[in-house]
Amino acid sequence: xxxxxxxxxxxxxxxxxxxxxxxxxxxxxxxxxxxxxxxxxxxxxxxxxxxxxxxxxxxxxxxxxxxxxxxxxxxxxxxxxxxxxxxxxxxxxxxxxxxxxxxxxxxxxxxxxxxxxxxxxxxxxxxxxxxxxxxxxxxxxxxxxxxxxxxxxxxxxxxxxxxxxxxxxxxxxxxxxxxxxxxxxxxxxxxxxxxxxxxxxxxxxxxxxxxxxxxxxxxxxxxxxxxxxxxxxxxxxxxxxxxxxxxxxxxxxxxxxxxxxxxxxxxxxxxxxxxxxxxxxxxxxxxxxxxxxxxxxxxxxxxxxxxx
Amino acid sequence: xxxxxxxxxxxxxxxxxxxxxxxxxxxxxxxxxxxxxxxxxxxxxxxxxxxxxxxxxxxxxxxxxxxxxxxxxxxxxxxxxxxxxxxxxxxxxxxxxxxxxxxxxxxxxxxxxxxxxxxxxxxxxxxxxxxxxxxxxxxxxxxxxxxxxxxxxxxxxxxxxxxxxxxxxxxxxxxxxxxxxxxxxxxxxxxxxxxxxxxxxxxxxxxxxxxxxxxxxxxxxxxxxxxxxxxxxxxxxxxxxxxxxxxxxxxxxxxxxxxxxxxxxxxxxxxxxxxxxxxxxxxxxxxxxxxxxxxxxxxxxxxxxxxx
Amino acid sequence: xxxxxxxxxxxxxxxxxxxxxxxxxxxxxxxxxxxxxxxxxxxxxxxxxxxxxxxxxxxxxxxxxxxxxxxxxxxxxxxxxxxxxxxxxxxxxxxxxxxxxxxxxxxxxxxxxxxxxxxxxxxxxxxxxxxxxxxxxxxxxxxxxxxxxxxxxxxxxxxxxxxxxxxxxxxxxxxxxxxxxxxxxxxxxxxxxxxxxxxxxxxxxxxxxxxxxxxxxxxxxxxxxxxxxxxxxxxxxxxxxxxxxxxxxxxxxxxxxxxxxxxxxxxxxxxxxxxxxxxxxxxxxxxxxxxxxxxxxxxxxxxxxxxx
Numbered sequence: 037x038x039x040x041x042x043x044x045x046x047x048x049x050x051x052x053x054x055x056x057x058x059x060x061x062x063x064x065x066x067x068x069x070x071x072x073x074x075x076x077x078x079x080x081x082x083x084x085x086x087x088x089x090x091x092x093x094x095x096x097x098x099x100x101x102x103x104x105x106x107x108x109x110x111x112x113x114x115x116x117x118x119x120x121x122x123x124x125x126x127x128x129x130x131x132x133x134x135x136x137x138x139x140x141x142x143x144x145x146x147x148x149x150x151x152x153x154x155x156x157x158x159x160x161x162x163x164x165x166x167x168x169x170x171x172x173x174x175x176x177x178x179x180x181x182x183x184x185x186x187x188x189x190x191x192x193x194x195x196x197x198x199x200x201x202x203x204x205x206x207x208x209x210x211x212x213x214x215x216x217x218x219x220x221x222x223x224x225x226x227x228x229x230x231x232x233x234x235x236x237x238x239x240x241x242x243x244x245x246x247x248x249x250x251x252x253x254x255x256x257x258x259x260x261x262x263x264x265x266x267x268x269x270x271x272x273x274x275x276x277x278x279x280x281x282x283x284x285x286x287x288x289x290x291x292x293x294x295x296x297x298x299x300x301x302x303x304x305x306x307x308x309x310x311x312x313x314x315x316x317x318x319x320x321x322x323x324x325x326x327x328x329x330x331x332x333x334x335x336x337x338x339x340x341x342x343x344x
Numbered sequence: 345x346x347x348x349x350x351x352x353x354x355x356x357x358x359x360x361x362x363x364x365x366x367x368x369x370x371x372x373x374x375x376x377x378x379x380x381x382x383x384x385x386x387x388x389x390x391x392x393x394x395x396x397x398x399x400x401x402x403x404x405x406x407x408x409x410x411x412x413x414x415x416x417x418x419x420x421x422x423x424x425x426x427x428x429x430x431x432x433x434x435x436x437x438x439x440x441x442x443x444x445x446x447x448x449x450x451x452x453x454x455x456x457x458x459x460x461x462x463x464x465x466x467x468x469x470x471x472x473x474x475x476x477x478x479x480x481x482x483x484x485x486x487x488x489x490x491x492x493x494x495x496x497x498x499x500x501x502x503x504x505x506x507x508x509x510x511x512x513x514x515x516x517x518x519x520x521x522x523x524x525x526x527x528x529x530x531x532x533x534x535x536x537x538x539x540x541x542x543x544x545x546x547x548x549x550x551x552x553x554x555x556x557x558x559x560x561x562x563x564x565x566x567x568x569x570x571x572x573x574x575x576x577x578x579x580x581x582x583x584x585x586x587x588x589x590x591x592x593x594x595x596x597x598x599x600x601x602x603x604x605x606x607x608x609x610x611x612x613x614x615x616x617x618x619x620x621x622x623x624x625x626x627x628x629x630x631x632x633x634x635x636x637x638x639x640x641x642x643x644x645x646x647x648x649x650x651x652x
Numbered sequence: 653x654x655x656x657x658x659x660x661x662x663x664x665x666x667x668x669x670x671x672x673x674x675x676x677x678x679x680x681x682x683x684x685x686x687x688x689x690x691x692x693x694x695x696x697x698x699x700x701x702x703x704x705x706x707x708x709x710x711x712x713x714x715x716x717x718x719x720x721x722x723x724x725x726x727x728x729x730x731x732x733x734x735x736x737x738x739x740x741x742x743x744x745x746x747x748x749x750x751x752x753x754x755x756x757x758x759x760x761x762x763x764x765x766x767x768x769x770x771x772x773x774x775x776x777x778x779x780x781x782x783x784x785x786x787x788x789x790x791x792x793x794x795x796x797x798x799x800x801x802x803x804x805x806x807x808x809x810x811x812x813x814x815x816x817x818x819x820x821x822x823x824x825x826x827x828x829x830x831x832x833x834x835x836x837x838x839x840x841x842x843x844x845x846x847x848x849x850x851x852x853x854x855x856x857x858x859x860x861x862x863x864x865x866x867x868x869x870x871x872x873x874x875x876x877x878x879x880x881x882x883x884x885x886x887x888x889x890x891x892x893x894x895x896x897x898x899x900x901x902x903x904x905x906x907x908x909x910x911x912x913x914x915x916x917x918x919x920x921x922x923x924x925x926x927x928x929x930x931x932x933x934x935x936x937x938x939x940x941x942x943x944x945x946x947x948x949x950x951x952x953x954x955x956x957x958x959x960x
Contacts, residue, residue: 156479171772174497189790243822464787482805
């Protein structure tokens with residue numbers, strides 16, 4: 037979750053000009069999307085399908101578009117458009133602050149770290165010790181980078197989550213207030229993009245190495261000592277455990293898990309959770325041996341059809 | 345078309361040291377490639393297969409490599425190498441003007457627009473109101489950007505069309521003089537590239553949202569409220585109508601149409617015009633249901649072949 | 653190979669605190685990976701499988717993790733971890749030198765070349781005549797660029813090879829000391845990455861044209877007058893001969909050859925050496941006609957299975 041200065045239910049409801057149900061002095065101390073909520077958080081829900089999940093979650097303040105019964109110990113804010121009201125809160129507590137120089141005076145950079153020319157470092161960025169940030173890299177506000185990290189040129193850390201809600205008039209943008217966390221000993225190639233979390237964190241684990249042109253979506257968590265070859269694309273909210281190897285141009289679907297030690301061969305597309313310590317191939321990716329058998333069979337198919 | 349200051353047939357023919365057929369005072373007011381020509385334009389044709397199309401087009405001045413009969417009301421310029429002579433004209437009327445600072449004094453930027461550090465904005469660029477251009481974005485000369493547009497870091501707007509003519513000695517470059525037009529309420533992710541038109545415009549329509557690592561080729565026109573996930577690659581001269589959704593890593597061929605409301609699933613390759621309001625999948629992309637049946641059948645094939 | 657100031661066997665062994673076998677005054681004048689070694693070079697070998705290759709190679713100094721018999725005329729340095737000791741030598745003789753301005757005073761730029769704003773040019777870079785380097789391009793140290801070269805915005809030339817050795821504790825980085833060489837008349841699109849060689853050179857041949865979002869891995873050598881459409885990904889140590897055409901999103905495996913005049917259709921994946929002057933398609937790529945027959949057969953398969 038992203039902390040905010042503690043605010044009462046009444047203050048927030050007044051800010052949104054909304055009705056509420058709960059103790060007016062009930063305190064909200066964090067903003068969070070439903071997938072990541074913790075006690076103290078405010079979240080939103082706008083579809084009856086997810087009411088039960090939201091009302092039963094750890095979040096103790098929920099913006100909701102129905103006058104449901106308030107669960108014990110929670111607070112509700114009633115809204116015709118919870119998505120838009122949630123975004124209003126994010127914008128109030130995490131406003132975008134324009135930069136006027138390449139390296140923000142609000143950034144904190146560790147000893148021994150080399151920042152090459154043309155690098156942009158936003159507000160509240162923390163970079164550890166003995167890193168090497170190559171020319172023309174961009175690091176958005178609130179990103180956190182560990183020690184001994186190398187980032188190659190023209191890579192972008194912490195751009196907004198790609199998350200929109202379709203309304204009749206067009207797409208409405210979810211303002212993301214999460215962060216990117218790059219742990220120690222990570223190397224990131226050139227022209228990569230690692231998006232910030234919507235309200236949580238996108239994480240690249242200790243010792244993981246990324247080649248060039250890699251995309252990591254919002255709220256994706258990558259384990260330790262993974263190896264991704266160039267042009268790998270990982271969607272949002274996915275978990276990649278330790279020691280996973282993804283070869284070139286592999287695409288990974290959102291909201292799945294690739295378990296420890298799995299290897300996915302080049303140009304495969306992963307559309308569901310994969311067990312660890314096996315080799316996968318294909319679109320969609322299945323065990324490589326099985327896919328090779330299919331491809332061998334396909335090679336025989338034209339002649340087979342002619343015979344039949 | 346790209347307007348030029350009106351020039352007579354005789355002046356242009358003299359500039360090219362070429363013979364001509366037509367009224368020496370006939371006026372040329374625009375440069376255009378054959379696909380987009382309008383009255384007043386000069387264009388070129390160098391293959392007998394396209395003579396009829398060029399001579400019958402709206403262009404009223406044609407550079408041609410054969411002493412054909414002049415159609416009524418047109419003017420002809422004769423050239424051994426119409427491609428090269430056309431490029432000479434583009435270079436004369438749209439010369440590249442080197443920049444000496446990050447934001448050209450010839451650029452026009454609307455009220456409320458935030459330009460982050462490290463952004464390059466070329467000559468004659470127009471940017472509307474309340475835009476947010478993130479650090480290290482590059483916007484080439486003559487690009488036009490509407491209101492409320494967000495462009496994420498290290499994206500490149502308006503690089504040259506990828507258009508070469510093979511000659512015995514190697515590739516000869518078509519100089520592009522077109523533009524990129526980004527309409528209102530568009531969001532473009534990080535590390536994207538949107539190339540300028542050869543002589544017309546590459547357009548991204550109102551409310552369309554592009555994720556990271558997206559490539560849009562020259563003269564491609566994208567409608568309103570489209571959604572492209574990361575690493576989508578669209579070739580040149582293609583039309584994508586409103587409300588189209590392209591999921592991650594989809595590749596789209598040049599010179600086709602994807603009609604209103606079509607959805608193309610991740611990693612598909614679109615090689616022909618697609619009807620609207622349907623879901624497609626595969627390489628090449630066909631209706632998704634059909635492709636899934638094929639994949640299910642393929643899974644059975646190894647056993648089937650063993651039985652036969 | 654990358655030249656170093658001549659150093660004796662004894663000096664290097666002392667630097668590594670290692671035992672050696674050979675004339676203490678034996679001279680080392682170059683650093684090289686086993687694939688590219690020449691007389692005068694030092695290289696390393698750490699797996700018995702490759703001992704014979706290394707000891708029989710042109711390299712006359714070998715760092716090795718076994719007390720093998722010294723071949724005539726060679727010198728050996730004994731090390732428990734030849735990889736790490738080799739990297740120590742690279743770091744000593746080719747240390748990374750941080751830059752303090754966008755264009756290094758150690759760079760050499762030819763007459764008539766235009767460098768747009770925001771371009772980073774590292775130490776010891778050589779750029780020829782009449783080039784156009786667009787805004788926000790990054791060119792790492794030691795890159796060499798010929799005449800009449802165009803490089804579009806936000807492209808990165810010369811980032812490190814993606815080359816790691818897995819150790820129990822995680823990945824250990826090979827420090828690359830090679831170069832990128834871009835020959836005359838090359839055009840490179842926006843957001844491309846061309847990595848430097850590990851100890852040799854990554855080469856893009858005369859007249860070759862690359863579209864946007866292209867990745868060229870370390871030590872890959874591309875011939876003359878090739879044409880690569882956008883999002884092509886070529887792994888390391890691969891050879892692409894003259895006049896090869898790779899269409900959009902093609903992926904090419906490491907350590908193979910694509911021979912003169914071959915054409916690979918969009919979204920294919922090349923996993924083995926391809927003969928020249930033919931057209932290929934598919935994942936993995938085979939002759940296009942054959943792949944089309946397979947796809948036609950696959951379309952009939954669901955009905956065929958129903959009948960059987």
